[in-house]
Amino acid sequence: MSSNIKKPIFSSYINNPDLFDEVFDTLGSTKNVYQKLFDLYGNHSIMDYVQLNNKAKSSFFNQGITFQTYGEHDTKEKIFPFDLFPRIIDPDEWNTIERGAIQRSKALNLFLWDIYHDKKIIKDGIVPLDLISSSANYLHQMIGVDPPGGIYNHISGTDIIKHSDGEYYVLEDNIRCPSGVSYVICNRTALKRALFGVFNHYKTHTVTNYAENLLDILESVKPKGVDIPNCVVITPGMYNSAFYEHSYLAKAMGVELVEGRDLFVENDFVYMKTIRGPIKVDVIYRRVDDQFLDPLEFRADSSLGVPGLFAAYIKGNVCLANAPGTGVADDKAVYTYMPQIIKYYLDEEPILNNVHTYHCSRPDELKYVLEHIHELVVKPVDEAGGYGISIGNRLTKEEIKVVQEQIKEHPRKYIAQPIMSLSVHPTYIDDSESFEQRHVDLRTFTLLGNNKEFVLKxxxxxxxxxxxxxIVNSSQGGGSKDTWVLKK
Known part of the structure; x- marks a missing residue:
C-alpha cells in the first residue's frame, strides 16, 4: 500500500492556475461554497476517503447501476464510475442555468412545431431550408401532425460547461432520448449512504422528485377524451446501454416497462398484453429511436417497435414522448442557429451562450476549419455519446489529414468549435491514490408538458x-459526481 493513502485528502493536490478550478481559487484557497465540506472532511486521510468511496461503489454494484460500451469487436457492461466528492452550485448560478435551460427547451419546441407546420422561420430566411431538408432526423411523416398538448420535446437534456472565463456555455441540446437522469438520483442515494451526516450542514435541493414530475408531465399530454391516462415506458430491451435507466424510471413512476412485443395496435388504439387481457395505453415514454418505432412506417426489419403505432399516434390516440422527428432540432448544425431561434420565437436574448460554432456546409467556414483543425474540436452533427469527435491539438499530422478528408467528403455532417477549457473539479483517481483536477460538464434535465415545466435541481x-x-461521456471512460444545488 502506498504511503499516499495515509495523507490528508488534498495534501498532494496540484492546482493548475491556468484551469478554472471550481473548488479552489488561483491562490489555492477553498471557495466559500465548499468551506463547510472542507471543515467536515478536509482532515480525513485518503484511506478514510477510499473506504467511504468503496461504500458508495458497493451501493452502485448492489443496485445493478450499469451502462454498456460498444467496441469494435465486443460489448462490455460496466458499473457506472462515481466520485464521492460532490459538485456544489450556488443558488444564483443555478437560477441562470435553470432559466437558460427552460428558454432553450421552449424555443426548440416552437421551432419543431414551425418546421413541421408553417415553416415561417425558413420563409423569413432565419434558418436555411437545406439545413432542415438535409437532416437525417427530419421526418416528412410528421408534417402537419399535432402532438398532444403541442409538445414535442417533453424531456430535454442540455449539456453545459463552465469555461475558464467563469461563464456557462451550452455545448449541445439533446432532445431525442436524453439519458443519464437515473444516475443523478442514484449518485445522491449513494452519497447519502456514505456521508449521511453532511446533509445536516447543507440545505440542498432534492433530486429524488424527478420521477413524480416526469409522470405529471406525461399525464398532462394525454390524448383528448382520456380522463386517467395509462402511461408506459418502452425499451429496446435489456441489452440496450441505458436499460438500467429505463427500468429504474418505470419503477419509480409506478408504470409498466414494456418492449415492442408487449404492445399491439387495434383500430388505431394501442393496447398492452396482460394476463388479465388487453389494457389500453395512452402515453408512451419511448426510449426507442424513431426508425425502430413502427415497422409499417419506418424500418421494416425492426423488431423493437409496434406495427401500427405511428398511425395511432397521428390520429391522436396515443402520445409519444418525445415526439418522433425531434432529432432534427438537436442536430449540431441546427445548434449553430440557436441564438436566432430563441430571438425569433421568444423575442429574447439567450440566457446561456452558445460556443462559437463553424458549420462545414458553409464554404467560407469549411475553408477555415480545414486550415485550423489543429485548434478546433470537430464533431459529427448526428452522433451521441462522444463518438466521432476529433480534438485537433491531440491529433497527429496523419490523423489531421484523415479528418480533413472526412469533412471534405461530407461537409454537412460536421461542425467545429474552438477547444474550450472546461472547468475542473477535484476527483479521486485510483491509480495515483490521490485527488487530481479533472474536467467536468453538466447535463440538465428539463421537462415540458401541457402548461407545465420542470427542471431537475x-x-x-x-x-x-x-x-x-x-470528453466526459461514460462511453468514453468518463464518470460522474453528485451535483448539489443549494437553497437560498
Whole structure:
C-alpha cells in the first residue's frame, strides 16, 4: 500500500492556475461554497476517503447501476464510475442555468412545431431550408401532425460547461432520448449512504422528485377524451446501454416497462398484453429511436417497435414522448442557429451562450476549419455519446489529414468549435491514490408538458477521468459526481 493513502485528502493536490478550478481559487484557497465540506472532511486521510468511496461503489454494484460500451469487436457492461466528492452550485448560478435551460427547451419546441407546420422561420430566411431538408432526423411523416398538448420535446437534456472565463456555455441540446437522469438520483442515494451526516450542514435541493414530475408531465399530454391516462415506458430491451435507466424510471413512476412485443395496435388504439387481457395505453415514454418505432412506417426489419403505432399516434390516440422527428432540432448544425431561434420565437436574448460554432456546409467556414483543425474540436452533427469527435491539438499530422478528408467528403455532417477549457473539479483517481483536477460538464434535465415545466435541481455532472481529457461521456471512460444545488 502506498504511503499516499495515509495523507490528508488534498495534501498532494496540484492546482493548475491556468484551469478554472471550481473548488479552489488561483491562490489555492477553498471557495466559500465548499468551506463547510472542507471543515467536515478536509482532515480525513485518503484511506478514510477510499473506504467511504468503496461504500458508495458497493451501493452502485448492489443496485445493478450499469451502462454498456460498444467496441469494435465486443460489448462490455460496466458499473457506472462515481466520485464521492460532490459538485456544489450556488443558488444564483443555478437560477441562470435553470432559466437558460427552460428558454432553450421552449424555443426548440416552437421551432419543431414551425418546421413541421408553417415553416415561417425558413420563409423569413432565419434558418436555411437545406439545413432542415438535409437532416437525417427530419421526418416528412410528421408534417402537419399535432402532438398532444403541442409538445414535442417533453424531456430535454442540455449539456453545459463552465469555461475558464467563469461563464456557462451550452455545448449541445439533446432532445431525442436524453439519458443519464437515473444516475443523478442514484449518485445522491449513494452519497447519502456514505456521508449521511453532511446533509445536516447543507440545505440542498432534492433530486429524488424527478420521477413524480416526469409522470405529471406525461399525464398532462394525454390524448383528448382520456380522463386517467395509462402511461408506459418502452425499451429496446435489456441489452440496450441505458436499460438500467429505463427500468429504474418505470419503477419509480409506478408504470409498466414494456418492449415492442408487449404492445399491439387495434383500430388505431394501442393496447398492452396482460394476463388479465388487453389494457389500453395512452402515453408512451419511448426510449426507442424513431426508425425502430413502427415497422409499417419506418424500418421494416425492426423488431423493437409496434406495427401500427405511428398511425395511432397521428390520429391522436396515443402520445409519444418525445415526439418522433425531434432529432432534427438537436442536430449540431441546427445548434449553430440557436441564438436566432430563441430571438425569433421568444423575442429574447439567450440566457446561456452558445460556443462559437463553424458549420462545414458553409464554404467560407469549411475553408477555415480545414486550415485550423489543429485548434478546433470537430464533431459529427448526428452522433451521441462522444463518438466521432476529433480534438485537433491531440491529433497527429496523419490523423489531421484523415479528418480533413472526412469533412471534405461530407461537409454537412460536421461542425467545429474552438477547444474550450472546461472547468475542473477535484476527483479521486485510483491509480495515483490521490485527488487530481479533472474536467467536468453538466447535463440538465428539463421537462415540458401541457402548461407545465420542470427542471431537475441538480443534473448530471460528468467527469473525464483520464488526465487532460475533454470528453466526459461514460462511453468514453468518463464518470460522474453528485451535483448539489443549494437553497437560498
Amino acid at each position: 441538480g443534473g448530471l455532472s460528468r467527469v473525464a477521468l483520464k488526465k487532460g481529457n475533454l
